[in-house]
Every structure is written in C-alpha cells, then in structure tokens.
Amino acid sequence: MSKLKKRRFFVGLLAIIMLVGSLPAGVFAAQPQDIEDHWAREQIETWLDRDLAQGYPDGSFRPNEAVTRAEFITFANQAFTIPAAAGEAGFADVAESAWYYENVVAAKKAAYISGYTDGTFRPNNPISRQEAAVVIAGLLDLAGVGDEFTDHDKIAAWAKARVEAVYAAGIMSGYPDGSFKPNNPITRAETVATLYKGLEYEEVVEEETIFDQAGTYGPEEGTDVITGDVIISVAGVTLQNTTISGDLLLAKGIGEGDVSLKNVTVEGETIVQGGGGESINLVDSQLSRLTVEKDAVRIVASGTTRVALTRLQSGAVLISLNKNRAGFEELVISPEVPADSKVTLSGLFKEVTTEAKDVGIEIKEGKVEELIIKAAAKISGK
Numbered sequence: 001m002s003k004l005k006k007r008r009f010f011v012g013l014l015a016i017i018m019l020v021g022s023l024p025a026g027v028f029a030a031q032p033q034d035i036e037d038h039w040a041r042e043q044i045e046t047w048l049d050r051d052l053a054q055g056y057p058d059g060s061f062r063p064n065e066a067v068t069r070a071e072f073i074t075f076a077n078q079a080f081t082i083p084a085a086a087g088e089a090g091f092a093d094v095a096e097s098a099w100y101y102e103n104v105v106a107a108k109k110a111a112y113i114s115g116y117t118d119g120t121f122r123p124n125n126p127i128s129r130q131e132a133a134v135v136i137a138g139l140l141d142l143a144g145v146g147d148e149f150t151d152h153d154k155i156a157a158w159a160k161a162r163v164e165a166v167y168a169a170g171i172m173s174g175y176p177d178g179s180f181k182p183n184n185p186i187t188r189a190e191t192v193a194t195l196y197k198g199l200e201y202e203e204v205v206e207e208e209t210i211f212d213q214a215g216t217y218g219p220e221e222g223t224d225v226i227t228g229d230v231i232i233s234v235a236g237v238t239l240q241n242t243t244i245s246g247d248l249l250l251a252k253g254i255g256e257g258d259v260s261l262k263n264v265t266v267e268g269e270t271i272v273q274g275g276g277g278e279s280i281n282l283v284d285s286q287l288s289r290l291t292v293e294k295d296a297v298r299i300v301a302s303g304t305t306r307v308a309l310t311r312l313q314s315g316a317v318l319i320s321l322n323k324n325r326a327g328f329e330e331l332v333i334s335p336e337v338p339a340d341s342k343v344t345l346s347g348l349f350k351e352v353t354t355e356a357k358d359v360g361i362e363i364k365e366g367k368v369e370e371l372i373i374k375a376a377a378k379i380s381g382k
Contacts (some may be wrong), residue, residue: 283305318349
C-alpha cells in the first residue's frame with residue numbers, strides 16, 4: 001500500500017491571529033460595524049470573540065480587502081509550520097531588507113511557491129484565488145481532476161488541477177453562480193472562512209487516510225484495518241478487504257468516475273459526493289450508514305453487500321443485484337432532495353420512505369417490500 005498517504009492538517013493559533021488580523025495592530029473590544037451584513041460575519045465574529053483575530057485601529061475589519069502575495073506566504077508558513085531556511089530568495093524584486101524576505105526564502109525552500117517568468121515574485125501584488133489554491137494544494141500535496149466550475153475555461157492551465165483538488169477537499173469553494181473567479185484577489189473574509197473550515201476539519205478529523213491516486217488498495221488475502229476516517233478523492237480506486245473504523249468520504253474529486261469497494265466494512269458513515277453513471281460498486285461490503293449527496297450517481301450493491309441505512313439528499317440510481325436479500329435495507333429519500341429529482345430503484349428493497357416533495361421514483365424492476373410515502377411523489381415503473 002505504498003500509495004496510501006496519511007496527512008495531518010494543522011493550523012496554529014499564531015498563524016490564525018496573524019492571518020485574520022493582518023499586520024496592523026489593534027484588537028477589537030467590540031464587533032466591527034463593517035461585517036454586520038457580511039456573508040462571513042458569523043465566522044469572523046466567532047474568531048473575534050475568541051481573541052483569535054485582530055483588526056485595524058479605526059475599529060474596522062475590512063473583510064473585502066485583498067491579501068498580498070507576501071502576506072499570504074507568510075501566513076501559510078506559520079499555518080503549516082514551514083521551518084526557516086538559509087539562502088537567497090532568488091527573486092529580483094525581493095530585497096534582503098524586506099520584512100517578508102525570510103518567509104519567501106522558507107517558502108521557496110519548501111518548494112511550494114514559484115515566481116514569474118521574468119524572475120520576479122511581485123510580493124506586494126494581491127494574490128489571486130487560483131494562486132492561493134496552488135499554494136494550499138502545494139503545501140498539502142493535493143491533485144485533482146475535473147471541470148467543476150462554470151468558468152473553468154478561465155482557470156489557468158497551471159492552476160486547474162490544484163483548484164479542483166482544493167475544492168474537492170472542501171478547503172475552498174466557488175460562488176453561488178457556479179463560478180470560481182480564479183483571477184479575483186482572495187479577500188480577508190475568504191481567508192477567514194477557508195481557515196475556519198480547515199480548523200473545524202482538523203478538530204473533527206485529526207488523522208485521515210487519503211487515496212488520491214487510481215489503483216487497487218488493500219491486501220489480496222485477510223483483512224486490513226484502517227483506524228480513523230478515509231477519503232477517496234479520485235476515480236479509478238478499488239479498496240478491498242479492509243475495515244474502516246471511522247467514516248468514508250467518496251469526495252467530489254471522483255467527478256463522474258467509478259470507485260469499487262470489495263469486502264469493505266465501514267463502521268461509521270459513508271458519504272457519496274462524487275461518482276456518476278459509471279457506478280459506485282459495493283461488492284460483498286457492509287455499510288452501516290450511507291448518505292448520497294451527488295445527483296444522478298449510480299450505486300450498485302452486489303454479492304453479500306448490506307447497507308443498513310441509506311439516506312438520499314439528491315437524486316440517484318440504486319441497484320441491488322442480490323435476488324435473495326435487500327442490498328439496501330432501509331432507504332430514506334430525505335426532504336433535502338430537490339423537487340423534480342429522480343430516484344431510480346432496481347432489485348430488492350426492504351423499506352423505502354420518501355419525505356421529499358414532488359420527487360420522481362421509478363421502480364424499474366424488482367420489489368419494494370414496504371413503501372412509506374410522507375410527501376407527494378410520482379411513482380412509476382414495474
């Protein structure tokens with residue numbers, strides 16, 4: 001299992017204080033007025049209340065103010081505990097007397113930054129969202145594929161895989177219109193929100209096993225045990241003969257691709273955020289709780305697979321191939337499923353409850369032993 005990678009995501013309080021407070025001093029005694037109607041108000045206020053954030057002497061937080069490239073790599077060095085390094089920065093516009101000089105040297109030595117083709121670093125330029133994504137992905141050694149955003153054609157070729165990887169990991173997100181806006185400067189509020197999510201992630205999951213390359217993992221014989229949570233972030237992964245003591249996340253980075261679980265037991269929750277018509281294949285596997293968040297994903301249960309509770313939060317295709325027992329024992333189509341979504345069932349199902357309004361349920365073939373309808377639904381099929 002040489003491809004298996006274990007990583008920790010640490011965010012130090014010193015880095016948080018520096019990052020959200022910027023360089024000017026002045027701790028708030030009261031909440032700043034310029035975040036009152038801001039989308040990140042709750043996160044910013046939480047950090048201010050905990051004395052994790054500093055603002056400006058005039059009592060403002062300036063949530064929409066841009067962060068420079070020098071500031072961002074300084075914050076990143078502190079957050080990811082990048083050690084100080086001797087040597088030269090190697091950029092024509094980074095003077096040894098500059099306050100950020102040592103941080104640029106350290107970041108370059110850690111190999112997660114690069115300059116421009118003209119030999120400059122442009123430390124005082126605002127850092128763009130795609131540049132920030134590249135920095136974070138470089139620090140965490142993340143890679144991804146897919147065109148998740150409506151403006152993916154505007155993301156630079158050198159940043160696409162890293163943007164998708166950071167998005168798939170839940171570290172950065174897009175905008176309500178489905179865009180990423182790669183060339184927009186990353187703001188102080190966006191930075192707070194990003195680190196806030198990172199800190200929550202670190203608190204909940206101290207150690208994760210991440211499969212981020214296609215391949216087959218797990219022993220040919222016997223059973224391997226993974227303590228903690230597991231993330232599968234790319235398509236083409238087969239996990240076999242493995243027991244997972246925590247949760248399993250089939251992440252957005254899978255895109256429309258396929259993943260197979262063969263003789264896998266998940267003691268926690270299995271969350272499906274990726275996958276498409278190619279199928280999530282469950283072979284001889286035991287899942288206690290399955291939550292589906294990806295619309296139109298196809299999940300196939302075969303062999304002795306048993307999923308005790310499946311909760312759909314989107315449309316999906318569920319196929320149970322065992323004719324003698326229900327692969328999906330209890331299925332709940334939750335109220336979160338958007339109206340006019342489609343749920344397709346094939347095979348034997350023990351109990352199906354629909355709580356979603358105006359969802360379309362097609363029982364393509366097979367049998368549902370008990371159907372409980374708690375909201376208006378359109379049911380069709382054989």
